[in-house]
Amino acid sequence: MSNNRIVTSPSERVQALSDSFKDVLSLGQRYVDLLDQLAQTKDAKNLLSATNKLAKLDLANAFIDFPPHYKAADYYLIFMDRLLKMHGDTAVNVAENELNHEFEATVAAIGSEAVFKFEVDSRGEAAFTEQSQHESLFYLSLEDKLMQFNNRALVNYFIVYALKQHTDLELRDAVKPLIDFAKYLQKDLDFTIDLGILATANDRRFMLNKPELPLTVIDRLFVATADEDYMLMNLPRNNGAELLLDQGTKLDIAFDPDDYSQEWAFLVKDSDEQVSFFDVLLHYDLVREWYLANRSALAVRTDHMEIVDEEPPATTEVAEDESLDEASSAEPSEDPAPDEEE
Template sequence: MSNNRIVTSPSERVQALSDSFKDVLNLGQKYVELLDRLAQTKDAKNLLSATNKLAKMDLANAFIDFPPHYKAADYYLIFMDRLLKMHGDTAVNVVENELNHEFEATVAAIGNEAVFKFEVDSRGEAAFTEQDQHEPLFHLSLEDKLMQFNNRALVNYFIIYALKQHTDLELRDAVKPLIDFAKYLQKDLDFTIDLGILATANDRRFMLDKPELPLTVIDRLFVATADKDYMLMNLPQNNGAELLLDQGTKLDIAFDPDDYSQEWFFLVKDSDEQISFFDVLLHYDLVRDWYLSNRSSLAVRTDHMEIADEQSQVTTVVVEDEPLDEGGSSETASEKPAPADER
């Protein structure tokens, strides 16, 4: 019997109220059980299941006001906190804001000034978002088991904004628990993850948003390295250039000569596969200044994953990066079946 239908007689009204109480009591019992699982379980799969159910639970009732409760965004953040803590990772601190009773996170390496929350859209996809600059650093779908970093937001927040207040090493430490969270999702829960420009594999190509690159942009890098200790050389097949950085790290800006499309990409190579394109931008002033000054041409492509149909088939939508303007800029990623290119 629907508690939302119109009732007229006193007996019907009383019965409707009684049914509403029964519904609320049953729902409340399920809610409490899920809260206990969220707070206490030590099993990652159980944690994911409880979080998913809590995030989708509708506590509205026509007759009864449910006691104060948390929102979907809060459950996402508690899920993240619990999964990190299961692995002994305490670099992210999650607390409840006493004023609005919402959960928020800070990262130890950059202090309490930077506050992060999840923001959940109508599809249930959550964005881990820095609240001052409002940059969504990664996107997470618990139901579809997808996690993808947002390249535009990573550059906007860490490379352009936060680097003015923190050292490069502090920012690398700030990003580490976010990367670890992604890896725990993949290892423990079989999530598909895309680290975007945080990926360190030597064969990871970071495709440019614009397939064609004016050669004058590379010429500017040659000029910038003229009086530096770094050497820039043309690649053997005249398909780009390679910048030799320190400690054996190399940065290529190139296209595949055997690929008809000849789309340009960045490629970072180091002996231990520990250096990402994000690290290069963070640590090397020369590369960072060149990249940001020419960002309209060099911006790494961002693909945002979408769910295509009921069978949870995944498709990719390309989101163009925006040119840099006065201290602002662009770049986006998401997590998903990571293509060879960059999201």
């Protein structure tokens, strides 16, 4: 016989309502304490703890409707805003939308027309998503301390779309606070971060989504440089080519001849290690036009830092370039090869 007994008598129902009020009052006090911690703490670890707990807090009650409250996506955005402000970074503005009472962010360098929100999935992974084009620029898991940029979305939004409305310098300034946010996560909270094509280290290889590259694609770059001031040269070991840009910046499209896989990749080299592959696409028309025209072959891969389930469902093998597609929207119509890049 089941131990569960239906509450039917008046006294039992009154007691159940009383117990429910007690639960709600206790939960409400916990909620208020966490809100205060989120809003007031000056310690990054306490900020992270409060955000994690708020995002998981279940305020549902069978008897009592809890007062209006924010959602997990709002707490993520408040967390981002507070961590930036702790470092004196005011380039991102977070405010509550008076119509739907959700928090949204804008970036000073590109104005208020570009609106960003976090979109949180069932596993607690949040995607920082631009709302008009619905491109998820980076993914964040507070519980697993992971943060990763989405190469495909960075190209789709900034290089394909936003560059039509803004200058390259404005877009560089728009990306900077996002990079800084990642570095604060790493420095203050020991996050594992992946800047993707925003990384500037000279030894960072930006692997292509497809391991093999038709040499005709490089030939097209040779043709494109014929009437330009930039020089394209074959590498000494016949493993690719190097484009000499201005100010000592070099762009290689090559494979490692000592690696049996011989997977193709981009490398960006400059004396101060301040230039990323994203910067090259943003500032150099020649490279950008060649890249976008041949994006099906040149798309840069994102090896998504998955949060692995203990018992993953049995599925058929999925192509490597679909690992981020489900979190991103459909590509803009200008994208020459939307399905090849992550």
